[in-house]
Amino acid sequence: MGIISIIKVWRRTQITQLNENARELSKMLAAECTSTQDVATLLKTLFAGTLEQMLEAEMAEHLGYSKNSVEGNNSSNSRNGYGKKDHQERMGRE
Numbered sequence: 001m002g003i004i005s006i007i008k009v010w011r012r013t014q015i016t017q018l019n020e021n022a023r024e025l026s027k028m029l030a031a032e033c034t035s036t037q038d039v040a041t042l043l044k045t046l047f048a049g050t051l052e053q054m055l056e057a058e059m060a061e062h063l064g065y066s067k068n069s070v071e072g073n074n075s076s077n078s079r080n081g082y083g084k085k086d087h088q089e090r091m092g093r094e
Contacts, residue, residue: 029046033039056067065071 060066
């Protein structure tokens with residue numbers, strides 16, 4: 001079996017393993033894209049948003065209260081805001 005055949009089998013396996021929510025999401029996203037550049041841009045945006053939510057949840061767990069909660073006011077371990085960060089990753093520059 002050649003590499004192309006292996007890739008085709010892998011792709012079919014990945015597609016069939018999508019759950020119903022993921023299939024519906026991919027259909028909605030595909031409807032908004034007209035080029036591969038649109039897909040790449042949308043994936044970068046989704047990836048960034050997902051990471052942001054994960055980091056917010058991690059911070060809330062670490063501090064013991066959610067963002068904008070009054071529980072953190074005047075505590076010794078409170079959020080002090082955030083600013084735009086510039087970083088390089090595999091998906092490109094943000």
